[in-house]
Amino acid sequence: MRYQIQPEDRMLVDEFRQNPYGRHSPGLLRVLNRMRGAPLDGKYVLVCTKPFKEWKLAIHGDRKRPIEILHDHVFKSREEAEWAVFKLRWKALTGEELN
Amino acid sequence: MLELIGYADKFSVAPGEAIEFKVSAFKGQRFRAEIVRLIHGDANPEGPGYKHAPVPSPIEGEYQGRNQPIRAGSFGVVPHHPAFAALESFTLMAMVWPTTPAKGRQAILALGDDLALAIGDKGGLVGQIGATTLESEAPLHERHWYLAALTFDATTGTATLIQRPLLAYPGGADAAMASASATRPDLAGADLLIAAEGSPRRSHLNGKIDSPRLLARALPPERLEALLVRPLPADLLPDLAFAFDFAQGTRTTRIHDTGPHKLEGQLEHLPARAMKGWCWSGEEMCWWRKPEHYGAIHFHADDLFDAGWATDFAFTVPDDLRSGVYAAHVWCGDAEDGTQEDLIPFFVRPKRGDRDRPKLAFLAPTAAYMAYANDQNHIKGDAAEMVIGRLVTYQPSDIFLYDHPELGLSLYDRHADGSGVCYSSRHRPILNMRPKYSSWLGATGSGLWQFNADLHITDWLESHMAVEFDVITDEDLHAEGLALLEPYDVVITGTHPEYHSTHMWDAMRAWIDRGGRLMYVAANGWYWRIAFHDELDGVIEVRRAEDGIRTWEADPGEYHHSFTGEYGGLWRRQGRPPQALLGIGFMAQGFDICSYYRRQPDSHDPRAAFVFEGVEDDIIGDFGLIGGGAAGLELDAIRHDLGTPPHTLVLASSEAHSDVIMLVNEEFGVVPPNLKGSEHPNVRADMTFFDTAAGGAVFATGSIAWCGSLSWNGYDNNVSRITGNVLRRFLDPTPFS
Numbered sequence: 001m002r003y004q005i006q007p008e009d010r011m012l013v014d015e016f017r018q019n020p021y022g023r024h025s026p027g028l029l030r031v032l033n034r035m036r037g038a039p040l041d042g043k044y045v046l047v048c049t050k051p052f053k054e055w056k057l058a059i060h061g062d063r064k065r066p067i068e069i070l071h072d073h074v075f076k077s078r079e080e081a082e083w084a085v086f087k088l089r090w091k092a093l094t095g096e097e098l099n
Numbered sequence: 100m101l102e103l104i105g106y107a108d109k110f111s112v113a114p115g116e117a118i119e120f121k122v123s124a125f126k127g128q129r130f131r132a133e134i135v136r137l138i139h140g141d142a143n144p145e146g147p148g149y150k151h152a153p154v155p156s157p158i159e160g161e162y163q164g165r166n167q168p169i170r171a172g173s174f175g176v177v178p179h180h181p182a183f184a185a186l187e188s189f190t191l192m193a194m195v196w197p198t199t200p201a202k203g204r205q206a207i208l209a210l211g212d213d214l215a216l217a218i219g220d221k222g223g224l225v226g227q228i229g230a231t232t233l234e235s236e237a238p239l240h241e242r243h244w245y246l247a248a249l250t251f252d253a254t255t256g257t258a259t260l261i262q263r264p265l266l267a268y269p270g271g272a273d274a275a276m277a278s279a280s281a282t283r284p285d286l287a288g289a290d291l292l293i294a295a296e297g298s299p300r301r302s303h304l305n306g307k308i309d310s311p312r313l314l315a316r317a318l319p320p321e322r323l324e325a326l327l328v329r330p331l332p333a334d335l336l337p338d339l340a341f342a343f344d345f346a347q348g349t350r351t352t353r354i355h356d357t358g359p360h361k362l363e364g365q366l367e368h369l370p371a372r373a374m375k376g377w378c379w380s381g382e383e384m385c386w387w388r389k390p391e392h393y394g395a396i397h398f399h400a401d402d403l404f405d406a407g408w409a410t411d412f413a414f415t416v417p418d419d420l421r422s423g424v425y426a427a428h429v430w431c432g433d434a435e436d437g438t439q440e441d442l443i444p445f446f447v448r449p450k451r452g453d454r455d456r457p458k459l460a461f462l463a464p465t466a467a468y469m470a471y472a473n474d475q476n477h478i479k480g481d482a483a484e485m486v487i488g489r490l491v492t493y494q495p496s497d498i499f500l501y502d503h504p505e506l507g508l509s510l511y512d513r514h515a516d517g518s519g520v521c522y523s524s525r526h527r528p529i530l531n532m533r534p535k536y537s538s539w540l541g542a543t544g545s546g547l548w549q550f551n552a553d554l555h556i557t558d559w560l561e562s563h564m565a566v567e568f569d570v571i572t573d574e575d576l577h578a579e580g581l582a583l584l585e586p587y588d589v590v591i592t593g594t595h596p597e598y599h600s601t602h603m604w605d606a607m608r609a610w611i612d613r614g615g616r617l618m619y620v621a622a623n624g625w626y627w628r629i630a631f632h633d634e635l636d637g638v639i640e641v642r643r644a645e646d647g648i649r650t651w652e653a654d655p656g657e658y659h660h661s662f663t664g665e666y667g668g669l670w671r672r673q674g675r676p677p678q679a680l681l682g683i684g685f686m687a688q689g690f691d692i693c694s695y696y697r698r699q700p701d702s703h704d705p706r707a708a709f710v711f712e713g714v715e716d717d718i719i720g721d722f723g724l725i726g727g728g729a730a731g732l733e734l735d736a737i738r739h740d741l742g743t744p745p746h747t748l749v750l751a752s753s754e755a756h757s758d759v760i761m762l763v764n765e766e767f768g769v770v771p772p773n774l775k776g777s778e779h780p781n782v783r784a785d786m787t788f789f790d791t792a793a794g795g796a797v798f799a800t801g802s803i804a805w806c807g808s809l810s811w812n813g814y815d816n817n818v819s820r821i822t823g824n825v826l827r828r829f830l831d832p833t834p835f836s
Contacts, residue, residue, distance in 0.1 A: 021489055021543050022692035022757045023777070029758050036484040043484070046492040050435055051142050051535070055492065063478065067498050078492065078543070085490060 003034045005093050013090070013098060020082035035089040044085045046078065055081050101499040102431055103130055103164060104528040105443045106406065109637065110465045111572040114450045117415045120427045120443055121408035123528075124164025130431040133159045134414055137424045137444065138561060139810075140534030140554035143545040146724045146810050147558065149535055151442075154425065158412045164431065167409065169505040169527065172303035173402035175293035175354055177364035182315070182340045183210055183286045189340070190314040191216055192248035192326055194377040196307035196395065198516035200239040205304040205400075207247055208311055209296035211289025216249045217302060223273075226260035228281040233260035235275035240264070243273070244309075244377040246324070252317035256280050261320050265377065276320060291341075291362075293354075294370065294398035303400035305516035309376040310394055313340040327378075329391070346390035349373050349661050350633055354396075369404040369522045369638065371397040373661035375654065384656050387664045392656075399514040403507035404638060405526035422449050422569040424463070424557055426534065438495045442534050444550060449569050449586075456586040457567035458830050461557055464596035465525075466573040466603070466629055468550050469639050472529040473500060474509040476650060477539035488691030488759035491539050492546070496530040506530065510641050511650045519651030521661075524638040540690050542726030542804060552725070553593040555806040556620065560591075563814040564823060566830075576603045577631050584610040589829040591618040594803050595733065598629045598639065601665060608680060611795045616829040619799040620806055620822065622784065623685045623733040625677045628670055630662035642667030646765045648688065671741070671765065679742025682789055683735035683801045687782040689760030693731025693804040695721035696751035696786060706836065707748050707788055709828040710798070713820055719751050719786075720818045725807025729753075729818050734760070734784040735801035744789045753784040753802065788825075790835035798825045 012028040024032065041062035046055045047069050057073035075081040087098045105122035112118040124130050138150035191214065195207050200222045209215040219225035223235030226249035239245060239262070246263040258281035264273050293311065294304040312326045316338040325332050331339060339358045347355040349372045356362035366372075373386040376394035383389035414427065425445050432439030446463050449456055477483045477491045478501050484491050493501070500506060507527050508520040531538060531548070538548035547555070560568050568591075575583050577600045584590060584606060596619075599607075604625065611617055626647070630640040643649040644658035647669045660667050670677065677684035696719040702711055720729025730753030737743040756776030766781060767774070776782045784801035791797075808818040 022759075023755070024758065026758070032488075033485055036488075037481065040479070040481055044490065046490045047498065048436075048492055048494050048537070051437070051537070052144055058493065063501060063504070067493065067501055078490070082490060 002037070003030050005031055005034060016086055017083055020079050034093070035086070044088065046081050057081065057084065100438060100502070101495060102126065102128065102439050103429060104441050104530065105427070105429055106526065106528045107427065107443050107445050108526070109445065110525055111446045111448045111575050112416050113448050114416045114418045114420060117413045118445055119410040119413045121167065122162070122164060122411045122429050123167035123408060124431060125166050127166055128164045128431045129161055130164045130429050131161050132412060132427060132429045135426050135428045135442070137426050137534050137554055139558040140551040141545045141547055141724060142535050143724050146545065147562065150558070151426070151534070154420070156414055158414045162411055169403065169406045170299060171368065171403040171505045171507060172295060172300060172400045173366065173368035173370035173398045174295035174300055174303065175364045175366045177291035177293070177362050179288050179290050180360055180362055182360055183289055183291070186286060186315055186340070187253040187283065188251055188315065188317040190248060190250045190312070190316060190318045190323070190326070192246065192323060193311040194244055194309040194327070195247045196242060196244050196377070197239050197305070198241055198518060199305040200241060202305065204302045206292065206294060206296040206302040207304060207308060209292040210284070210286050212297070213284035213286060213289065215296055216247055217296070218304070223275060224260055224262040226258060228258045229284045231258055231279050231281035233258060233277045233279055235260060235262045235277060237262060237273050237275040240273055248323050250317040251281060251283070253283055256282065259320065261323060263323070291364070293364070304398045305400050305514065307374055307395040307397045309345065311341070311343045314338050315340050344394060345372070345396045346386070346394045349386060349393070350663070352634065366396070367404070368402040369524070370399065370402055371521055371661070373657065373659060375656045379656055381656065385659050386661070387659070397518060399516065399518070401504060401508060401515050403505070403527060404522070404524050404635070406528070416447055418450070420447055422447050424554065424570055436495050437535060444532060444534070446570050446572050448571050448575055454586045456569055458588040459566060459568040460587040460590050461560065461568055461570050462576065462590050462592055462596070463553065463570055463572045464593040464598070466598040466639055467593070467596055468529070468532050469523050469525050470510040470598045470641065471531060471549050472509050472523050472525065473506050474511045474531060475500065476511055479512070483539065486690055487540060488689065488757065489543065492537070494537060496533070496536065497539070500530055513651050519643055519653060521642055521653070522638055522640050526637055542690055542732055543692055544726055545724040545807060547725060547807065549593070549595055552803070552806065555809055556591060556593065559806070559809040559814065559819065559822070563809070563819060564826065566826070573603060574637070576606055580606040581609045584615060587615070588832065589616045589618065589826065591826070592621050592624060594621050594806050596621055596624040597626045598641065599625050599670065600629050600631055604670065604675065611680070611791060611797065612793060614791070614793040614795045616796045618825060618829065619681050619797060622735040622801050622803045623688070625670055625680055626685055628665065628667055628673060630660035630665060632662045644668030645672050648763055669765065676741040677735065678738050681799050682743050682747045682787040682797055683737050683785050683799050684741060685733065685763055686736040686766060687734040687756070687760050687762050687776070688732065689757065689776065690732055691726070691757050691759040693723060693726030693728030694753050694755045695719060695728050696730055696753045696784065698751045699749050701748035702750040704748055707750055710750060710788060710821055710824055712824050714817050716817050719821065720805070720808045722811045722816060723804060723808030723818070724810065725804040729805050729808040730784045730802040731756070731760070732803035734782065735799065736781055736783055736785040737787060747787050747789040749785050749787055751786040756782050794834045796829065796835060798829070
């Protein structure tokens with residue numbers, strides 16, 4: 001079965017915020033695999049709008065709908081985008097708002 | 100979105116020869132064109148940045164663009180024969196294995212506009228004779244064999260449609276028969292189309308067809324199976340119009356009729372051949388040992404061999420143009436996101452027959468470029484984000500590919516019907532083989548993969564080492580074998596030379612055995628066996644058999660290449676593991692961040708002294724444009740039991756990988772719980788060196804990311820130093836021991 005995020009996973013949020021890529025604790029990787037393994041329809045992806053300078057959040061439509069670019073979600077780095085998406089997914093999975 | 104894209108009729112071109120470029124400008128805009136030499140394709144501001152040099156040429160100028168569409172979908176066509184037009188009563192029949200019966204109308208056999216046997220909108224068979232349509236109300240099951248037949252009795256004016264499953268389930272809900280009055284179809288001038296109908300072609304079939312038959316007699320339904328008997332029952336022979344045997348000519352694009360007229364047809368867009376037919380039993384797994392079990396062709400509505408665009412301009416390579424990596428640059432504007440330009444890469448190889456060459460060649464892994472051409476695992480794969488450990492990032496060309504599946508698939512994709520893509524061609528725009536392109540797959544930082552990552556190597560050779568070198572390609576190596584390599588003392592690979600034909604493999608082995616010195620600055624090389632086609636250029640085949648990192652799995656009984664008859668799959672499964680050729684072989688993969696190497700005791704062996712000249716560091720490559728380190732993406736390591744030569748020196752090994760990097764599945768049988776980078780001792784790259792009896796040698800880095808570190812700190816770093824030391828020593832003819 002798919003992992004369900006638990007209350008004690010809250011302590012992993014800072015670890016992700018400090019370092020969104022790479023060597024993560026097993027607990028954080030389990031949370032991330034839950035988030036990243038979502039089905040394509042409705043999944044967040046990034047769209048590079050200016051090479052190495054600007055990215056926008058977008059929603060995958062599983063080829064049934066065009067990729068929907070969210071023009072008000074603009075990022076100057078991919079790390080910033082990772083954190084924004086983590087917060088959105090955390091909210092969706094736990095109901096909790098992260099700051 | 101992208102405003103123009105293009106492709107060339109070849110990857111590799113020699114001085115004195117012409118290469119043709121085909122462009123589609125979607126709004127019919129005018130565009131400009133020039134030839135450029137590609138120097139550095141990585142636009143990452145932390146590195147040298149994008150660099151190309153214009154090459155003055157007669158093609159420079161402005162062109163009137165045009166929209167050139169792509170019509171994907173394979174089919175067969177058999178030119179009209181008078182026997183068609185002469186038909187009175189008839190039986191039209193085939194065995195069919197539909198893979199998407201619910202997709203809507205899909206043609207099985209069509210003769211002109213007046214006669215068709217098809218799958219209808221309700222998912223059952225449809226027969227069409229003139230104005231009469233017969234339709235089965237019983238939907239076909241996916242991946243089940245059916246006898247499909249349409250008969251017409253001219254004496255009674257009765258048409259009958261028969262849908263007969265080979266497997267019977269309780270209730271028999273997928274069998275059907277329907278009859279109606281009809282008039283004789285007008286087949287004057289009608290061609291026979293297989294798996295499509297109409298002009299332009301439409302109603303492409305997803306699925307297999309086996310044994311199409313046409314008999315000038317209306318067989319009663321209970322006798323239809325007689326048309327599959329070999330030899331054909333004698334009483335049917337006088338009325339036989341055609342009986343195609345798709346097992347004949349498997350290596351070609353032709354289909355053959357065993358009937359009295361010996362009809363021949365042509366297959367377009369490479370449907371899959373050497374496919375199990377309706378009577379495959381499992382007693383034989385190889386198509387050419389029992390062709391009567393392999394009478395099927397698998398057609399796909401998304402097969403694409405050749406986009407077929409018209410040529411916009413041709414460039415004849417001047418005799419004095421140096422060998423290298425080039426592109427036709429076409430543009431209709433200067434949008435910052437690159438959507439108003441395309442750079443269509445090509446390789447200028449040395450003049451044919453000229454053996455007075457520089458001592459060094461870069462072997463561009465064009466077979467791997469073809470294998471990955473328009474890879475869509477970031478568009479269609481749920482697991483993509485987990486595998487790369489970060490958000491999937493789309494470039495404008497990825498969005499274009501998302502919107503335009505007709506650009507065709509890579510060997511990593513599945514067709515829309517779920518079957519694996521076993522052929523990939525370069526006769527179409529390849530959006531992920533471009534300078535400036537960042538791939539979803541290529542780690543944090545620059546995110547390069549394959550072609551654009553390989554420009555890190557040619558840039559380093561030119562901008563830092565200032566060494567003369569030729570560029571040769573996989574296709575040249577397949578065509579010319581050892582003779583292509585003979586002029587060179589040293590060959591340097593691309594970052595991920597994964598796909599090799601038998602001829603390519605043999606040529607590299609022979610060259611190393613004769614004293615060649617190979618720099619394998621790569622990982623996951625010499626992994627899959629591929630086949631090239633006897634007649635068509637620019638297309639390769641893979642059968643993802645048995646084992647390995649597979650994004651699809653070949654069906655049992657379909658492990659042999661249709662292009663050659665060879666057994667497909669991993670070279671390791673042919674008794675030729677990469678370790679036996681290179682010293683190391685594929686061990687682990689993961690696409691998030693990259694790590695570093697630590698020197699090993701062998702690095703202090705006098706035999707390896709040249710490698711570390713001027714390098715005091717114990718840690719190698721803890722920096723780089725690809726994932727921040729020289730060790731990552733895919734990793735190779737030694738295994739003496741798989742053929743690593745016993746005298747191989749392990750100079751350095753990588754460590755501290757993330758847990759997104761994991762052991763590859765051919766490395767374990769029972770699944771152990773410690774597959775991840777932080778736990779498994781074999782999740783590592785080994786940097787190795789060995790020499791050969793004839794004075795040859797192999798230096799291997801075991802990491803796809805290695806070359807992303809070459810330019811770090813203005814090329815002044817230990818990765819560049821080590822690679823340079825090896826190159827200089829390899830170019831020095833002095834024996835190693």
